[in-house]
Amino acid sequence: MRKFCIVLKYELKEYFSSKGFLAVTVLLALAALVLPFLPRLVDLSGFTGVKIVGGDSGQERKDRDLFLYLDEAGTVRESVLRELFPEAEWQAAAQRQELIDGVESKKAKAGFVITGETEYEYFVYNKSMSDTNSYRFDEVMRTLYRENYSKARGWSLKEIQGMYNVPITVSEQVLNKDTGENFWYCYLLVIIVFMLIVMYGQMIAVSVTNEKSNRAIEVLVTSTSSNSLLFGKVAAGALGGLFQAGTILGAALISYQINRKAWGGRLDMFLHVPAEVLVTFAVFGLGGYLFYAFLYGAMGALVSKTEDVSKSAGGLLMVVMAVYFFSLFQLENVDGPVIRVLSFLPVSSYSTMFARIAMGTVSAWEVVLSFLILVLSILGAGALGAGIYRMGTLRYGNPIKLSTALRELRREKR
Amino acid sequence: MLLEIRDIHKSFGGNKVLHGVSFQVESGRALGLLGRNGAGKTTTIRILMDVFRADSGELLLDGKRFVPGEYRIGYLPEERGLYPKRKVMDQMIFLASLRGMDRRSARIGAEKWLKRLGVEEYADRKLETLSKGNQQKVQLAATLVHEPQIVILDEPFSGLDPVNAQVLKDVINGLIAEERIVIFSSHQMSYVEEFCDHIVIIDKGRVVLAGELNKIKREYGRDRLVLAAQDMAPARLKERAERELAGLASVSGVQKDFLILELAANAERSQVLERLGRSDIPVELFGSFCPSLNDIFVEKVGV
Numbered sequence: 001m002r003k004f005c006i007v008l009k010y011e012l013k014e015y016f017s018s019k020g021f022l023a024v025t026v027l028l029a030l031a032a033l034v035l036p037f038l039p040r041l042v043d044l045s046g047f048t049g050v051k052i053v054g055g056d057s058g059q060e061r062k063d064r065d066l067f068l069y070l071d072e073a074g075t076v077r078e079s080v081l082r083e084l085f086p087e088a089e090w091q092a093a094a095q096r097q098e099l100i101d102g103v104e105s106k107k108a109k110a111g112f113v114i115t116g117e118t119e120y121e122y123f124v125y126n127k128s129m130s131d132t133n134s135y136r137f138d139e140v141m142r143t144l145y146r147e148n149y150s151k152a153r154g155w156s157l158k159e160i161q162g163m164y165n166v167p168i169t170v171s172e173q174v175l176n177k178d179t180g181e182n183f184w185y186c187y188l189l190v191i192i193v194f195m196l197i198v199m200y201g202q203m204i205a206v207s208v209t210n211e212k213s214n215r216a217i218e219v220l221v222t223s224t225s226s227n228s229l230l231f232g233k234v235a236a237g238a239l240g241g242l243f244q245a246g247t248i249l250g251a252a253l254i255s256y257q258i259n260r261k262a263w264g265g266r267l268d269m270f271l272h273v274p275a276e277v278l279v280t281f282a283v284f285g286l287g288g289y290l291f292y293a294f295l296y297g298a299m300g301a302l303v304s305k306t307e308d309v310s311k312s313a314g315g316l317l318m319v320v321m322a323v324y325f326f327s328l329f330q331l332e333n334v335d336g337p338v339i340r341v342l343s344f345l346p347v348s349s350y351s352t353m354f355a356r357i358a359m360g361t362v363s364a365w366e367v368v369l370s371f372l373i374l375v376l377s378i379l380g381a382g383a384l385g386a387g388i389y390r391m392g393t394l395r396y397g398n399p400i401k402l403s404t405a406l407r408e409l410r411r412e413k414r
Numbered sequence: 415m416l417l418e419i420r421d422i423h424k425s426f427g428g429n430k431v432l433h434g435v436s437f438q439v440e441s442g443r444a445l446g447l448l449g450r451n452g453a454g455k456t457t458t459i460r461i462l463m464d465v466f467r468a469d470s471g472e473l474l475l476d477g478k479r480f481v482p483g484e485y486r487i488g489y490l491p492e493e494r495g496l497y498p499k500r501k502v503m504d505q506m507i508f509l510a511s512l513r514g515m516d517r518r519s520a521r522i523g524a525e526k527w528l529k530r531l532g533v534e535e536y537a538d539r540k541l542e543t544l545s546k547g548n549q550q551k552v553q554l555a556a557t558l559v560h561e562p563q564i565v566i567l568d569e570p571f572s573g574l575d576p577v578n579a580q581v582l583k584d585v586i587n588g589l590i591a592e593e594r595i596v597i598f599s600s601h602q603m604s605y606v607e608e609f610c611d612h613i614v615i616i617d618k619g620r621v622v623l624a625g626e627l628n629k630i631k632r633e634y635g636r637d638r639l640v641l642a643a644q645d646m647a648p649a650r651l652k653e654r655a656e657r658e659l660a661g662l663a664s665v666s667g668v669q670k671d672f673l674i675l676e677l678a679a680n681a682e683r684s685q686v687l688e689r690l691g692r693s694d695i696p697v698e699l700f701g702s703f704c705p706s707l708n709d710i711f712v713e714k715v716g717v
Contacts, residue, residue: 006511012502215495219556222489223512224465408427 003224008239009234011207015240018191023248025244032252036271039262047266064089067133068099068111074142076114084140098124112137117145170364182359184269185277186331192245193285194324198291198317200241204233205309208300208389212396226390231382234293241289277358283303287374288350292320292384294378301392319347327351334360342372346377384409415476417595419596422471430619432552433458434471437624438490444586444596445703446610446707450715454619456492456598458658462597463489466486483574486513488562491670492599492618494553498542505541506556513560520559527555547578554582556594564595571605583608601698603707613707617715627707629664633642634710636704642672645708651695658693662686 015021038044067085069076070093081090093099093111102108103123110133111123120141122134148155197222208230211217220229237258256263256271265272273281327348330339334356343353346348353370356362387409419437424432437444449455460466462473464482472670473480496503501716503524515639525641530532531551536544541552550573558565571579586609589596598710601604606613613630623630643651648668655673656665660688662681667674681700705713 003512008507010508013504041516126453209498211495214498215491216495216497218491218493219489219509220512221465222460222487222491223509234447411427 003228004232004235007224007228009233011116011233011236011371012239014252015236015243019380021240021244025247028248029251030172032248032255034251034254036259036263036267040259048236065109066091066102066107068093068102068108070094070096070099070111070113073114073116073119073203075117075148076140077147079139080143080147082137084143109133114141116150117141152385175282182277183331185271185273186355186358187328188270189273189277189281189285190324190327190331190355192249193281193288193350194320196245196285197289197292197320198239201292201316201320202309202313203312204237204293205300206306207233207237208297209303209309212301212304213306227382227386230297230386230389231296233383234290234297234382237293238290242286255321277354280354282355283371284350284374286344287371287378288346290378291346291374291381294381298385298388298392298405299402301389302402304396304404308399321347323351331355331359344373346381348376349374363368415563415595416474417480418474418477419458419462420462420474420603422458423639424461424466424468424474424619425455432461432468435616435619436471437622437705439547439595439597439612439683441595441609442590442593443611444590444609445628446605446613447597447599448601448613448707448711449616452517453715454606455616456568457547457653458616459568459597459599462566463487482680485564485580486560486562488557488560488565490554490557490567490570492572493700494550494573494661496541496549496553496556499540500543501538505562506552506559509556513562514664515560516539524555527558528552530585531555532640544644546573550574551578551581554585558585558589562594564597565589566597566599566657569601570598571600571602583703603711607707615711615714623710627673630710631704634705634713635703637677638666639675639677640672640699640701640703641675641690641697642699644698646696654693654695658695659686659689662689672699677680 064087066089067081067259070090071335078090081088088109090318091108093102096113099108099113100123103111103125106125109124113121113123115121120137122137123129124133147157150160151241162184211220252300253273256267260268260272295316296313300309303309303312326338326342330336330342330352333339339352339356339360342348343356343362349370353362353367357367388402388405391405391408418436420436422432422435423430430644431469435454435458437447439571440523446460446539447455457466461468462482464713475485485713495502497653503521506524506528507520510523515523523605525534525537528537531554533544533548533555536548536552541549544552554570557567569585570582573581583605586596586598590609590672598606598610607627609703610627613623613627614621641651641655642648643654646654648671652665652673655663659675661688663675665673666676677686687700690700
């Protein structure tokens with residue numbers, strides 16, 4: 001245990017003294033911390049539906065886009081324009097040329113010449129891909145037409161609209177989980193675990209191979225057991241990954257919580273994660289990560305050159321990728337038979353059981369059983385990894401095939 | 415302390431690499447472990463270090479089962495290697511800690527050995543920034559940082575210039591004087607002759623020669639003589655010697671400045687001397703042949 005701790009400490013120091021590791025962590029955590037404050041600094045009301053907090057109304061008015069209109073048909077009422085273009089400043093033009101000049105000089109964002117009850121011309125200097133002004137102005141024209149039509153026949157437009165848009169009251173009672181609400185953060189968390197496994201798994205494999213290629217392994221295996229070396233290395237990778245992902249995710253969650261009102265709750269689907277889901281994610285995610293980390297360590301021990309690591313760990317990456325895509329595709333059917341089976345397999349339970357807990361129906365015994373299988377598999381992967389590590393570390397030259405390594409391990413046990 | 419390796423056998427995947435290797439070494443002595451490449455030296459050392467387990471045989475220390483983890487062992491592998499991108503002091507403390515020292519003692523030990531080997535100024539430098547010779551000295555310091563009772567040095571002189579080699583010689587002599595067990599493996603026979611009282615030559619996984627070096631040398635030189643003549647080239651001398659000494663000795667080797675003669679069965683060296691006296695060979699040198707370790711090694715394991 002003492003030697004495991006020494007290896008863990010030494011390996012952790014490697015992570016925390018790496019400028020790249022710290023820079024990435026700090027920069028991403030800062031970004032995660034600062035970005036949720038955006039709606040307080042910049043007007044994102046178009047997305048959030050919430051006006052900038054503490055904004056100056058005079059300044060706000062000044063910053064409004066100016067739209068010009070020329071009412072040749074005599075049908076326009078500014079109240080309708082303001083209602084359907086609440087963020088715009090409207091100004092009537094005396095002549096068509098004045099309107100065109102205003103748009104050309106970019107004084108006005110756009111201009112509308114109303115030539116009939118159901119006809120108008122739209123003037124814009126550069127039309128952007130996201131320009132929806134003409135669609136919105138169609139609605140202005142329809143509203144004006146409906147009002148004029150009803151008025152001419154003595155109808156009450158309000159009554160007609162009331163009849164068409166009668167409000168329906170619904171009282172929704174979700175008795176278990178709201179899949180729609182939980183879907184996106186599950187999606188996000190599955191991606192995070194996947195990235196952690198691939199990134200840190202690869203780092204662990206490369207670190208093991210590096211020790212072989214620089215021959216440090218010769219001194220190491222004669223100084224302590226291969227179990228201490230591999231377990232220490234994997235635990236350091238796990239803590240490093242946990243620290244990095246935890247800091248970034250934590251910064252994003254806390255910062256969003258502070259600014260949730262300013263966002264109008266628009267990012268709840270990603271960042272308003274219930275505590276029990278986060279705990280499940282941490283427990284199963286860490287378990288899956290450790291399981292793969294040991295296997296990545298073993299794959300690193302099979303080769304002597306770092307350029308061969310991708311070849312050696314390629315099969316493992318395929319499994320991780322397959323699980324990742326399967327998990328994402330099955331998120332819409334979390335109670336289906338495929339995901340139920342996957343949630344008990346150690347290669348996939350880290351994401352599928354977590355998704356079932358967050359979005360589906362799962363009994364306590366299933367969670368406990370899946371977790372037990374995962375824990376036993378981690379220990380198995382650790383023992384297997386350490387065995388391959390011990391067997392492979394002092395063999396240089398051509399990469400050792402996994403099947404050869406397993407055969408030799410079996411022979412050694414006998 | 416007496417370390418005994420008894421009848422060690424080892425195979426890798428059906429390929430037998432050690433066939434009953436046995437030898438022993440005691441405190442205050444250096445043992446030269448010799449053999450051609452692939453003879454089984456490194457496998458023997460790795461079994462001693464508990465990296466591999468022997469298929470059969472036993473390791474004993476003072477008659478009891480030897481468990482490497484219970485002793486301080488310093489191993490300098492032939493394939494040198496530490497972490498190139500980490501600081502010298504950090505990795506020395508790390509290795510000393512793994513070998514059972516607390517952090518403070520590890521630092522003191524590291525400082526002591528870096529200073530003794532003249533590389534203390536590089537303690538806070540990354541290993542890869544040091545010259546090959548200095549990296550070699552750091553590696554040796556890392557081997558000795560925990561004051562091992564048993565020291566195994568595999569090719570310790572490779573890559574060292576004469577000045578650094580002298581520093582290392584002093585260190586090894588110091589280790590022997592401090593009553594430690596030193597196992598020394600090298601292809602540079604002059605160094606082995608310099609330090610080792612006993613040698614073991616392994617060939618194809620078998621011990622082909624073992625014992626006290628002086629005795630072995632005497633044994634190998636017992637029936638051999640050296641002969642040199644004034645103003646006579648060895649080739650010419652060989653021709654004359656074969657004719658004059660027929661029946662008493664034969665020429666078994668021609669060196670640059672002398673011949674090596676092999677005494678015939680029942681012949682005495684006095685008879686050879688007498689025969690030479692009667693001949694007109696202008697004898698310049700006549701005496702017992704003392705073979706070098708290199709001669710013995712080549713004779714035992716050469717093709």
